[in-house]
Amino acid sequence: MSQPISKLVSRMNESATIKMAQLARDLSSQGVNVISLTLGEPDFDTPDHIKEAAKQALDDGYTKYTPVPGLVELREAIVRKFKRDNGLDFAMNQIVVSNGAKQSIANVCLSMLDEGDEVILFAPYWVSYEEIVKMTGAMPVPVLAGVEQDFKVTPEQVREAITERTKMIIFSSPCNPSGSVYSQQELEEIAAVVAPHEQVYIVSDEIYEYINFTGKHASIGTVESVRERVVTVNGFAKGFAMTGWRLGYMGAPKFIAAACSKLQGQFTSGANAFGQKAAAYALDADLAPTYKMRDEFLKRRDLIISLLKEIPGFKVNVPEGAFYMFPDISYYFGKSVGDRIINDSTDFCEYLLTVGHVGTVGGDAFGEPNCMRISYAASEEDLRTAVERIKNAVAELK
Numbered sequence: 001m002s003q004p005i006s007k008l009v010s011r012m013n014e015s016a017t018i019k020m021a022q023l024a025r026d027l028s029s030q031g032v033n034v035i036s037l038t039l040g041e042p043d044f045d046t047p048d049h050i051k052e053a054a055k056q057a058l059d060d061g062y063t064k065y066t067p068v069p070g071l072v073e074l075r076e077a078i079v080r081k082f083k084r085d086n087g088l089d090f091a092m093n094q095i096v097v098s099n100g101a102k103q104s105i106a107n108v109c110l111s112m113l114d115e116g117d118e119v120i121l122f123a124p125y126w127v128s129y130e131e132i133v134k135m136t137g138a139m140p141v142p143v144l145a146g147v148e149q150d151f152k153v154t155p156e157q158v159r160e161a162i163t164e165r166t167k168m169i170i171f172s173s174p175c176n177p178s179g180s181v182y183s184q185q186e187l188e189e190i191a192a193v194v195a196p197h198e199q200v201y202i203v204s205d206e207i208y209e210y211i212n213f214t215g216k217h218a219s220i221g222t223v224e225s226v227r228e229r230v231v232t233v234n235g236f237a238k239g240f241a242m243t244g245w246r247l248g249y250m251g252a253p254k255f256i257a258a259a260c261s262k263l264q265g266q267f268t269s270g271a272n273a274f275g276q277k278a279a280a281y282a283l284d285a286d287l288a289p290t291y292k293m294r295d296e297f298l299k300r301r302d303l304i305i306s307l308l309k310e311i312p313g314f315k316v317n318v319p320e321g322a323f324y325m326f327p328d329i330s331y332y333f334g335k336s337v338g339d340r341i342i343n344d345s346t347d348f349c350e351y352l353l354t355v356g357h358v359g360t361v362g363g364d365a366f367g368e369p370n371c372m373r374i375s376y377a378a379s380e381e382d383l384r385t386a387v388e389r390i391k392n393a394v395a396e397l398k
């Protein structure tokens with residue numbers, strides 16, 4: 001029987017992180033002790049005061065549809081947050097709340113992109129950017145920055161990549177998967193290159209804003225020359241450990257916010273009501289639990305860097321945010337054990353999973369095939385055991 005699947009879905013790949021997480025789970029269910037460092041999910045629970053606010057919201061009747069772009073009190077809290085934390089000025093009609101930052105990004109791409117458009121992705125990039133862009137029919141144009149440049153794209157690289165067809169640039173800072181953080185100065189230099197190209201919009205994904213070890217977060221939307229063409233995306237998943245709540249948002253030029261609202265109105269409508277009410281509370285409440293999580297991630301970062309440095313052939317940077325390491329492991333390409341040859345990062349990660357029983361994700365899906373992603377959102381004990389297993393597994397490769 002034929003299985004009619006649309007061209008739209010056929011041109012997308014399955015999420016590589018979700019796939020590797022599933023393979024790790026499958027192996028676990030066969031009784032194997034697997035340590036999965038595959039998913040981009042804090043291992044902390046949502047802080048109690050936010051959970052209490054959601055319970056209260058349910059009791060207060062926040063159980064109905066909300067306006068498509070979000071509850072008024074949440075959008076007001078987001079306007080305040082953008083001003084307070086980022087120095088960004090948005091009006092209420094420039095804010096759209098969605099089911100996760102992933103939907104915010106999909107909304108912007110589907111609202112703005114057409115076939116033939118080019119979208120510059122700073123590589124390594126978050127896996128979904130590429131697939132969402134492909135879904136619209138536009139063409140992803142990766143601009144690669146390897147470990148030797150701390151995974152940060154230079155203004156010259158951006159200049160070379162922009163063409164008449166470039167419609168959008170998407171990047172995250174702090175970055176998933178590299179943990180790199182762009183400074184205000186670096187963003188200003190990139191903005192200066194983009195500014196003369198009036199058809200180019202920038203999507204700045206700042207979902208890891210609160211997991212930043214530099215003490216300073218910079219938003220490209222503050223740069224005057226491009227301000228009118230920046231969409232700033234953020235969400236609750238990472239900084240507030242609220243992945244399962246599915247709440248993200250954007251601050252955008254009015255016409256983009258209106259288009260996203262129109263699209264979302266026919267697709268998913270507003271996000272869940274009581275979650276939005278609790279999220280509004282979270283933004284204005286004490287951020288101490290968030291900073292405590294950040295400090296914990298920093299300790300683990302320092303631990304895992306020192307452990308990974310002991311593995312021959314692993315090249316690491318010092319990530320300044322998020323909770324990932326993205327070592328260059330290309331030293332092992334071409335090496336083998338028995339008749340098993342490691343040709344690329346996917347082979348390498350499959351080897352680590354099946355032999356070392358540690359789940360990681362190959363760099364190919366992030367646009368940097370020399371690397372692999374390790375999420376260190378795991379206990380210190382698991383991190384120590386995992387790296388020991390990796391070390392033993394790679395020692396077999398000759």
Ligand SMILES: Cc1ncc(COP(=O)(O)O)c(C=O)c1O
Nearest residue numbers: 040100101102126172176235237
């Ligand atoms: C860079 C980046 N942007 C967006 C998202 C999606 O966030 P959400 O869970 O709010 O959809 C993620 C999640 O892994 C991410 O790493």
